Amino acid sequence: MNLTEALDRLWQADDDARTVQYRGRWYAWSEIRSLTEQLDNALTAAGCGAGGRVAVVLGNRPESVAVLIAVLRGGRTLVTLSPLQPPARLAADLAATGVRYVLAPQQLWDEPAFTEAVAGLGATGWRVDGTEVERRAAGQSAEPGDGRVAIEMLTSGTTGPPKRIPLTRRQLEAALAAATAYGGKSAAAPVPLSGAATIVPIPIVHIGGMWALITSLANARPIALLDRFTVEAWHAAVLEHRPVLVGLPPPAIRAVLEADLPREDLSSIRAINSGTAPVDPAMVDQFHEKYGIPILIVYGATEFSGAVAGWSIKDFRERWGTRHGSVGRAFPGVRLRIVDEDGNELPTGRTGRLQVSAPQASSAADGTEWVTTSDLAHLDADGFLYIDGRADDVIVRGGFKVAPDTVARALRTHPAVRDAAVVGRPDKRLGQVPVAAVELRGGATVTGEELRAHCRDALTPYEVPTVVHVLDALPRGAALKVDRQQLISLIEKRERSPESLAGN
Known part of the structure; x- marks a missing residue:
């Protein structure tokens, strides 16, 4: 295009x-x-x-x-x-x-x-x-x-x-072509600015919102633009426009789930695309059970002009039950592989650095260049991709490697925890230690020590966070995902004020 x-x-x-x-x-x-x-x-x-x-x-x-x-x-x-x-x-x-x-x-x-x-x-x-x-x-x-x-x-x-x-323009055009091929048909409106509106609920200064806007304009479709996401505004937009496919970041999906909207109000929606932050498989199950709507996780980055892999409705219906935690398969024209620290390709099931080759991700016109991401991942025999963490986020605790996402997933399994994030903090003896912060569900109460005890049942001893901070809300950026830099600053302030750690 x-x-x-x-x-x-x-x-x-x-x-x-x-x-x-x-x-x-x-x-x-x-x-x-x-x-x-x-x-x-x-x-x-x-x-x-x-x-x-x-x-x-x-x-x-x-x-x-x-x-x-x-x-x-x-x-x-x-x-x-x-x-x-x-x-x-x-x-x-x-x-x-x-x-x-x-x-x-x-x-x-x-x-x-x-x-x-x-x-x-x-x-x-x-x-x-x-x-x-x-x-x-x-x-x-x-x-x-x-x-x-x-x-x-x-x-x-x-x-x-x-x-x-x-x-580049070539990258955007390749991404638009891949999205059309992934959808299986042209998304262009037969008459310019006709048909159902695309709901854009997140900031367009972020790649997720920008991509939704560009896709709508390129396909000459009207746009329902929200200044910011709220459940009330999004709910009203869905009732008015009756969209078939919508995009929401994981925190917004959880907010919709917790708002307990009537099932019939979301009946027009066949699927929700999500992928600006890690998506909790348990939340996908809960949403599907409550509303009958599949959450189609996608994987991408700003550098790729959007997504390069994801779930289709067909794959979700046939494979989600046995592929929990996967972010889907490569889009048409995209190749994925996993390499070790020396750039050698690893076999199926082995975790290493993810590399992507695609016209929308490559500076080479034919898309043959391999781009190394910051993500640790593995592929299964059927090409389903699993993100295991970020290479630049790995915490080395006394020689043992701790993946923050693994610890955060364990914390999210506690019934009181709405969301969690984990960062590495300097330690004189061990080099680094994992420190966690959680945001609780409405009306829930739990202490940091109780959450550490919960982690001991799911993690190895070196993965258990040394401290769990219970916060009113986790700091978030434009796409509603946790801003790790702000979180580190917040934790540093709390560490300087020992009295603030009470109950954590």
Whole structure:
């Protein structure tokens, strides 16, 4: 699928076609098109043509949809900035991009740190709010960047400092083609902006939300855009739009499960895709038993422009019972293999580093390059992939290796625990030790020592966390998965205040 040609198809839509629903209001195509064309004209007049890098504060709002179309359709590069971070941190992120063109809402132009960052870059900047595009800073034109790059997107940064990843047009187009092949039929709307709306419940500055938005635009489908996920807003959207397939991160699925929504309210949904964070197989079973809806786990990363493996409905019905914990099989055109530390391929069932070869993951045009991930994994005889942890997360405790995900899964089996996360903490004698934090179910009570005792029944002695912190809520990032860096900071603060450990 050619991305530019797919976006061009939107111009065949009727002016009054419903395009974006936001906070209960539908924005017509004429409104989105008008803003898109204003943005394209403003960027062109400022010297930002094909290959130009444009930093965008990408919040979940209709203006962002127009921005995305204008930047990608014009052959430019979208450099994402998260509106979820404090202004000073956002300004530092902007300064690090080196861009010469900036788009942001008024509230950021009111922030001195932000305007100073724009001035420091010598950038031209615009305020984008509602139907208005107003220039707020005049800078110098920039040399064209790499026209092959469509998006520069930050990784989630949940396990370390975020990295800005360049996603090429070829990668996005390969990912769109793979998704279509995986679905078994074309997802394009027969009439532009017709059919059921795609519900986008998570931040589009994250690859999961961005992918949902790009897929909808490329297939000329209307979009129901939530500013943020809440069970109430998502429930209302499902009742209104009656979607067949939806995407939700694991914490959102658990929130829906705990909200005890009526089964008939979700009856239109044939399946839920999930994969921005590890998915608890027990939760999949509970959701399927309660609603009859399969959770189709997918595996991917920002670097891959989305997912490269996952479950199909057919596989779920036939194999889930015997493949608990798998993230599915490789998508069409994707190859997976497991290698040891020297790069030698390992046999079926052996855990090692996961490598991926696919057009959407490779810098080579034919997709033959093998990309080494940070994930530890194994494959079974039928090609089902199991993620066993992350190579950069492994805790070495006195010479013994501890996988944080293994410990977290054991904690989640306790009836009081809603979710858990495990990190390594320095130890003078052992080098590192595992420390856990848990978030409890509503109304539940349990102590950290009781949870450590629970772990002793499921884990080896060296895997049992030295401390379990019981928190009101685990810190989460844009995709609702646990932010490990924030968690480490929180644990460090608690370690400095011994009285806060009482009961843990």
